[in-house]
């Protein structure tokens with residue numbers, strides 16, 4: 001049985017037509033919403049007011065990826081406005097356990113993200129507090145970058161840990177995921193795939209989502225247990 005999930009990132013969508021762009025990915029498992037503050041990363045997107053309105057018109061759940069400082073203060077706001085999953089960066093949270101518990105108490109799934117150079121080992125004891133672990137496969141900040149193969153061993157180690165954990169923790173990858181890279185990430189053990197430019201850069205978004213799903217499923221079928 002496959003647990004592959006595809007989350008298109010609206011960072012690569014047409015910002016003048018975000019409602020329609022969300023409707024175009026209704027075959028996806030969720031929409032990935034990148035929140036950037038121009039401090040944690042050198043780019044700026046939207047905040048809670050815009051995300052709240054977009055959630056009201058979206059046919060799919062929201063997977064929010066917060067690339068912001070002071071995550072402890074702002075992350076709960078995204079749960080409050082109806083986002084189903086809220087991911088903060090380990091490097092930006094002062095009290096990640098408290099924050100994850102707060103998100104869960106608001107009925108959101110709690111996610112924690114690691115930049116490419118942040119090791120996973122110091123965080124393994126936190127897995128029972130999390131619903132999702134995000135291993136960044138590019139430096140966060142921009143869409144359209146190339147997948148960093150150097151992150152594959154970390155994905156493998158994270159997959160071993162999430163599988164070994166009694167908690168059900170999804171393993172997400174984000175950055176440079178396309179038809180030519182998704183198999184590598186899936187074979188390494190990821191099961192939730194963010195795809196920005198490879199979905200929104202395609203004429204037919206549903207076909208792009210379907211093709212990514214097929215490739216990831218096939219790759220998972222080759223590996224064991226997932």
Ligand code: DX5
Pocket residue numbers: 009010011012032034065138139140141142143144145174175176177194195196197198
């Ligand atoms: C990058 C963002 C990603 C981005 C991915 O910092 O976190 O979600 O949208 O874009 P692609 O899939 O084009 O690499």
Ligand code: ZN
Pocket residue numbers: 009032033034065174194
């Ligand atoms: Zn993202």
